[in-house]
Every structure is written in structure tokens, then in C-alpha cells.
Amino acid sequence: MSDIPNLEDHCSAVLGDCTDKKTKSIGTRYRLNEEGDLFRKIGDRFVKVPTIHERALLLKEVHDGHGHYGQDATWKRLYLQYWWPKAYEETKNYVKSCVPCQLFANLPENLPVVGKVPVNHLFERFGIDYIGPFPESRSGNKYIIMAIEYFTNWPVAKAVKKADSETTVKFLYEEIFCNFGPVEKILSDNGSHFTSKEVEEFAKYVNTRHQFSAPYKPSTNGKVEHVNNVIAKGIKKMVMNNKKNWNTLLPAMLQVNQEEEIFKEEEPLIKKSARIEIGDHVIMKNYLKKDKLDSAFKNKVFTVIDKFHNNTFVLVNDEGVKLKRAINGAHLKNFVQRQVVNSKLIKK
Structure with a gap:
């Protein structure tokens, strides 16, 4: 990238205002590439300064295109690659006024957040749960079976046709044990698809301890419940007008969820x-x-x-x-x- 010979030739189109005193140090803070894009130095990196007309589309791409995450997560993702005056304020207002986010958000409750289940090492515990039923997809799927590795928060999920013990055993064997090896503990709720004789025999066969959350208290299995909620809400917001395709979005939502671990917001x-x-x-x-x-x-x-x-x-x-x-x-x-x-x- 070459030095900008004269910022005023670009600032009206890109920054929208050249009167700020900060723009006087342009020679060391701004660069122009061969395509005419303006970049600003932040720390030891240069990020793009989009034009006024590009910003709304960028906000849509970063927020709507990445699972409709919250204000802080959306801002942190944007800040990695872009900057413009009042970008944080515009990002916050964009997320607050997002129609799908408002329609699918729950009413806040005056309840304390449940504490974390302690884990000490990798593959010590997987939490497992079902999400659904969803409307039947074109491929016949109605549920998502989800597992979370508690030490790394790594999600594993699959769209399935049934929520039964046979599906549970098949998922645990193919997606967990064949990919990650032995697991010390599995934590689930008390649904019949987890408490069945088939599941217990499988856990005994692979020498895994099967633990259960407290009855009527699903927050005991907090991590998997949290990711279930995130994945389900993300899918809901992105298929408002085409519900038959929900299962095709699952791989993308898992990837977005894993990326957002870096940007995760602390809950009050x-x-x-x-x-x-x-x-x-x-x-x-x-x-x-x-x-x-x-x-x-x-x-x-x-x-x-x-x-x-x-x-x-x-x-x-x-x-x-x-x-x-x-x-x-x-x-x-x-x-x-x-x-x-x-x-x-x-x-x-």
C-alpha cells in the first residue's frame, strides 16, 4: 500500500468529515492501496475504512450473516477488519434494531445465572441433548442431537429423524467415540432417549460414566443447554421464510458458534x-x-x-x-x- 498524497481527496467519500483534528496525522495513520481503498492503522495492523455507502451492507454481512450474535460479538468481529468514525455506535444501533433478533429473543427474567460445572482436562465430560422437534425438513429430519466437550466448548451436532435411544447410541459411537476416543463422563437430562437400557448398556460397554442432570433443572447441563439455545435461535432467524431448509444451516451455525467463542460476551x-x-x-x-x-x-x-x-x-x-x-x-x-x-x- 502506498502513502496517501492528499487525504482531503478521499476523506469526503470515505470518512465523511475532514474537520476532525485527528485526521491531521493522516500521513502515518492512513494508506491507500492500488484499488483506491482506504486503510487505517490500528496498533500494528491496517484495517479497511469502508465508504459511507458500504457500511450498512458490511453491518448486515457481519451480523445477519454470522448467526445474529449480540452487540459485543458483532462489534469485535467487525473491528478485526474494519474501522470508521462512530462504527461502534452504529454497530450497537444496528443490532438493537435487528427485527429477527427482537422477534426471537426471550423476555429477560430476574434470575441469577447458574454456575459452571468444573472440568479439569480434555474429554473428561461431554454434555448431550436433543433440540426439537423442528418442522420436518426436506430430508426428513425433525431433531438435532447435540454434544459439547466441556473443557474446550467444542460442539458436535447432527440433524436426525428421531429422538430415541437408537439414535443416541449411534451418535455417541460414530460422532464422539470414533472421533475423539474414550470419554470419562457423559451428562444428559432424564429423557427416555437417554435413560433407556440400550444407552446404559452402551455406556457400560465403552466404560463411560453416564451422569444425569437434576429432574426439572436442565440448567445443570448448562453448557449444552446454552449452545442449544444459540444454535436454535440462529437457525430460526435465518429460516423465517423457508423452514424446510433448516437442517442445511446446521454446519454453518456450528462453525459460527465455534468462532464466536473468541468473542463470547459475559452474561450479567x-x-x-x-x-x-x-x-x-x-x-x-x-x-x-x-x-x-x-x-x-x-x-x-x-x-x-x-x-x-x-x-x-x-x-x-x-x-x-x-x-x-x-x-x-x-x-x-x-x-x-x-x-x-x-x-x-x-x-x-
């Missing part, structure tokens, strides 16, 4: 619900879900026009029609509408 000890005020836009919990891939919230946005002390709210739809009954706040969530930023016209 307590998750608190956001306050809803008059004038806010909200979406309503979807209690009529037909299948596993349906969104957690209805794809309709309402506006709050009144609120009461008993945590109920009066809503109108996008046509200004008021709902007949007030809605309890436990069924509502704030909806962030994406703001369109008007780029400055570039004078020639």
Missing part, C-alpha cells in the same frame, strides 16, 4: 427487563407458536398510548386502531426501530 449476574413507557414501540409475546421455528414474539409492532400502575398498557396498532383490552407488561417487550441515517451529499 441478574437480567432485568427494560421499562416500558408511553410512546414506546413494543412487540407482543407469541403464544400461538405452531412449531419450534416460530418466533417468540408476533411480527407486529404496537405503540403504547397509556399505562397503569398494575403494569398493564393500552396499545394501538400501526393503523392507529386501539386494542380492546389492556395488555400486561409481562407479555410485551420494547421494539427498537432502525433509524435510517442520511449520508451527506458529496460535492464533486
Whole structure:
């Protein structure tokens, strides 16, 4: 990359503003390649500075194209390759206003996060679980069987037609033991596909200790439950209009999940619900879900026009029609509408 002879020739199109004092040190911080792309030095590396018109597409690629991860994970991925003024703020606003993320997010609960199960070395413990049932795919699959290696968080998964003991034994043998060798412990819930005689005989045959999570407390098997949730939500967001192809996205979601381990965000000890005020836009919990891939919230946005002390709210739809009954706040969530930023016209 060659030195930029004159930043002002490029700054209107790329940075959008040349008045910042920081741009005065351009000679040492910016470079231009042969294709005319602008790069900025951050630490010991150069990252691309996209034009104003490229940024929205980049945010879509980094967030929508990588499993709809959260604000911090999306920003860290973007920051590895790109920079522009107010990039973090734009990334945060883009993720907050992502429609699929808002429709499929759960209502936050005021519950403490469960602690981690300790492991000391590789292949000491695998957690295993099923996700589903999903709508039947074109290849006849309705479930995902998932395993997590607890020391490295490495995920192994396969789309399957049934959630039964035969499928469990086949998966453990072919995908775990044949690929990784002996495993000391397997942790699962108390479903019949794990507690069956066939599974117990297999565990005894391979000399593996089979442990079970506490009944009605799936968070005991926290790691696999967490990854199940991430994988399922990622698939849901990406197949909103084509549910028959969900199983074709599984390999990509596993790869994205593994990459995102580097960018993993720390969960707060307590998750608190956001306050809803008059004038806010909200979406309503979807209690009529037909299948596993349906969104957690209805794809309709309402506006709050009144609120009461008993945590109920009066809503109108996008046509200004008021709902007949007030809605309890436990069924509502704030909806962030994406703001369109008007780029400055570039004078020639």
C-alpha cells in the first residue's frame, strides 16, 4: 500500500468529515492501496475504512450473516477488519434494531445465572441433548442431537429423524467415540432417549460414566443447554421464510458458534427487563407458536398510548386502531426501530 498524497481527496467519500483534528496525522495513520481503498492503522495492523455507502451492507454481512450474535460479538468481529468514525455506535444501533433478533429473543427474567460445572482436562465430560422437534425438513429430519466437550466448548451436532435411544447410541459411537476416543463422563437430562437400557448398556460397554442432570433443572447441563439455545435461535432467524431448509444451516451455525467463542460476551449476574413507557414501540409475546421455528414474539409492532400502575398498557396498532383490552407488561417487550441515517451529499 502506498502513502496517501492528499487525504482531503478521499476523506469526503470515505470518512465523511475532514474537520476532525485527528485526521491531521493522516500521513502515518492512513494508506491507500492500488484499488483506491482506504486503510487505517490500528496498533500494528491496517484495517479497511469502508465508504459511507458500504457500511450498512458490511453491518448486515457481519451480523445477519454470522448467526445474529449480540452487540459485543458483532462489534469485535467487525473491528478485526474494519474501522470508521462512530462504527461502534452504529454497530450497537444496528443490532438493537435487528427485527429477527427482537422477534426471537426471550423476555429477560430476574434470575441469577447458574454456575459452571468444573472440568479439569480434555474429554473428561461431554454434555448431550436433543433440540426439537423442528418442522420436518426436506430430508426428513425433525431433531438435532447435540454434544459439547466441556473443557474446550467444542460442539458436535447432527440433524436426525428421531429422538430415541437408537439414535443416541449411534451418535455417541460414530460422532464422539470414533472421533475423539474414550470419554470419562457423559451428562444428559432424564429423557427416555437417554435413560433407556440400550444407552446404559452402551455406556457400560465403552466404560463411560453416564451422569444425569437434576429432574426439572436442565440448567445443570448448562453448557449444552446454552449452545442449544444459540444454535436454535440462529437457525430460526435465518429460516423465517423457508423452514424446510433448516437442517442445511446446521454446519454453518456450528462453525459460527465455534468462532464466536473468541468473542463470547459475559452474561450479567441478574437480567432485568427494560421499562416500558408511553410512546414506546413494543412487540407482543407469541403464544400461538405452531412449531419450534416460530418466533417468540408476533411480527407486529404496537405503540403504547397509556399505562397503569398494575403494569398493564393500552396499545394501538400501526393503523392507529386501539386494542380492546389492556395488555400486561409481562407479555410485551420494547421494539427498537432502525433509524435510517442520511449520508451527506458529496460535492464533486
